[in-house]
Amino acid sequence: MISVTGARKNYGDFVALDDVSLDIPAGSLTALLGPSGSGKSTLLRAIAGLEGLDAGRVVIGDRDVTGVPPRSRGIGFVFQHYAAFKHMTVRDNVAFGLSIRKRPKAEIKRKVDDLLEIVGLDGFQHRYPAQLSGGQRQRMALARALAVDPEVLLLDEPFGALDAKVRADLRQWLRRLHDEVHVTTVLVTHDQEEALDVADRIAVLDKGRIQQVGDPVTLYERPANDFVMSFLGSVARLAGHLVRPHDIALHRSRAAAEQLDARVGGAAGVIAAVVDRVVRLGFEVRVDLHADSGEVFSAQLTRAEADALDLRAGDEVFAHTVEPVNPAETEPALAI
Numbered sequence: 001m002i003s004v005t006g007a008r009k010n011y012g013d014f015v016a017l018d019d020v021s022l023d024i025p026a027g028s029l030t031a032l033l034g035p036s037g038s039g040k041s042t043l044l045r046a047i048a049g050l051e052g053l054d055a056g057r058v059v060i061g062d063r064d065v066t067g068v069p070p071r072s073r074g075i076g077f078v079f080q081h082y083a084a085f086k087h088m089t090v091r092d093n094v095a096f097g098l099s100i101r102k103r104p105k106a107e108i109k110r111k112v113d114d115l116l117e118i119v120g121l122d123g124f125q126h127r128y129p130a131q132l133s134g135g136q137r138q139r140m141a142l143a144r145a146l147a148v149d150p151e152v153l154l155l156d157e158p159f160g161a162l163d164a165k166v167r168a169d170l171r172q173w174l175r176r177l178h179d180e181v182h183v184t185t186v187l188v189t190h191d192q193e194e195a196l197d198v199a200d201r202i203a204v205l206d207k208g209r210i211q212q213v214g215d216p217v218t219l220y221e222r223p224a225n226d227f228v229m230s231f232l233g234s235v236a237r238l239a240g241h242l243v244r245p246h247d248i249a250l251h252r253s254r255a256a257a258e259q260l261d262a263r264v265g266g267a268a269g270v271i272a273a274v275v276d277r278v279v280r281l282g283f284e285v286r287v288d289l290h291a292d293s294g295e296v297f298s299a300q301l302t303r304a305e306a307d308a309l310d311l312r313a314g315d316e317v318f319a320h321t322v323e324p325v326n327p328a329e330t331e332p333a334l335a336i
């Protein structure tokens with residue numbers, strides 16, 4: 001377990017960490033998620049000891065490491081741009097931490113072979129970093145960080161510089177790697193999809209404060225505030241209420257909308273709106289609308305729902321939110 005208690009960090013007048021307390025369970029893969037400047041890197045660097053705190057404590061396992069230098073904290077760290085030793089082969093880069101600790105040669109060989117296999121670089125040991133792709137280099141960085149058996153693995157946007165497809169592959173790979181090695185891992189990301197996809201716990205930060213901590217489903221379905229809700233997925237504003245686009249139901253008839261809205265107890269009432277655009281996105285269909293009040297919003301329907309409604313630009317519809325008190329009582333909101 002990692003415990004951060006009452007962490008404060010100021011840069012001049014700017015408050016980067018504002019009384020942050022966070023427990024990170026042993027063996028978890030926890031994401032620190034937030035927009036640029038929210039303090040997530042500062043928090044990670046404080047856990048690593050790369051950043052001193054103005055106040056607060058950091059405990060790793062049963063050791064208070066607050067004043068302890070990074071090299072003695074039992075951590076492995078991977079940055080967005082991994083600074084590999086360019087003149088060393090992949091093998092020597094991964095072995096580096098073990099070599100300087102003067103571990104026996106046979107042990108180093110065994111360990112490096114194992115790690116290269118785990119990170120999928122076992123035919124690449126004799127290459128130099130310049131001969132690897134960006135994704136391979138980050139995997140080498142992870143192998144190197146893991147080589148010294150860290151108690152904690154700290155990752156600061158490790159896939160941030162890679163293109164979307166490689167990022168998506170690597171986060172799946174990181175998830176599998178974590179399931180295999182179980183080292184307590186903290187991942188900094190500004191990408192909600194990455195956090196939801198890979199982490200078993202997410203701490204959402206904004207303006208140097210923790211907004212909510214929980215598992216991905218809880219954060220998505222029961223966000224603590226509007227910030228968390230907006231940051232974890234797309235939202236629409238309907239009569240002043242923030243709702244997920246897939247929690248908006250559309251009907252052709254006002255009476256049907258009112259009847260269903262009364263049944264589910266929707267928060268926003270029934271709103272007359274006009275369809276601006278219907279966009280098919282694979283299995284889902286996004287309907288862009290504007291209300292009589294001028295409010296612009298989007299609803300997300302399944303293809304079957306959209307086909308049944310057969311909407312075109314210019315059509316009038318009646319929208320309400322589907323926020324059932326008891327989901328068991330709710331029928332699919334599609335009475336036309």
Ligand SMILES: Nc1ncnc2c1ncn2[C@@H]1O[C@H](COP(=O)(O)OP(=O)(O)OP(=O)(O)O)[C@@H](O)[C@H]1O
Pocket residue numbers: 011014016034035036037038039040041042043190
């Ligand atoms: N050494 C520094 N000197 C002054 N200000 C700093 C320093 N390091 C960070 N900051 C400021 O502290 C705030 C938090 O920075 P931090 O790097 O923790 O944010 P972040 O959430 O990781 O954002 P990003 O995703 O952009 O890296 C930012 O506004 C940043 O400008």
